[in-house]
Amino acid sequence: MTNDIKTGFDSEPSLNIHSEWLANFVDVYQQLSTNNLHLLRTIYHNNINFKDPMHELHGFSELSKYFGGLYQNVSSCQFRINHVIEKQTEAAIYWQMVYQHKHLNSGKKITVSGSSQLKSFDNKVIYHRDYIDLGEMLYQRLPVIGRLITWIKNRAANA
Template sequence: MSHERIQRVQHLYQHLDRDSLSQPLLAMVYDQQILFSDPLHQVHGLPELHRYFERLYRSVDGIRFEYGDAISNQNRDFLPWQMHYRHPRIGGGRWITVEGGTVLEWNHHRVIRHQDLFDAGQMLYQHLPVMGTAIRWLRKRLA
């Protein structure tokens, strides 16, 4: 059971892009009352999640995920991943790799809570011109 639900989430994100994104597609995996959060955003409800993904996928030039082995129990899964993305105004438009993971809570075969865990500096801040230089310097000093 948990293997099948993880596969549905992976399949969604492996095929999700600005052209395929739709609320009915998201409804195949997410509950209408989904609570979605990451270090930069929090959204509640399927319509709001759809709007968030519309903005996200419209702004990137490419995005793809590689998944590790999920850890599962009754109604909760942890799915580690590497996200590779390109954004025209971040990192000079180069591919950026971010390591993270997702906590998924399920309600009747649909995700009711999705929490992405990742380093926002690794994803965004260290790739911005002024802030990125300062963060990279600070990380070297602390290492």
């Protein structure tokens, strides 16, 4: 099966995805919002292992609670899948996330790049690990800490 998935962004890359589980994953993530978090059940295995820089979760129940909390303070969130490397039951996805959080960056949009390592079992994602720069995503957006982190980064770049 080959799917050309289109994203919700202006310049939309065409992705050549061969696996049904991966096409479903990309499709759900590109439409995910607070109103349709129930769609996570269609792409994640009940025994999902999920890891990002802040959390490690086991089982769909934990993952569902986590996403519910994440999306509670988010005004908007869109994913753009830029590139996919796929081999049978595994994939690496390179993406860009644009989100608005009412307590970060004065409520303005924040753009962050990241990647995800995925593994499937029974046509659903059973392992999901996100790689993302938390400084870029979160810490630099906080009022006091953000200025300090920016100052440290600038000092390190000029050292």
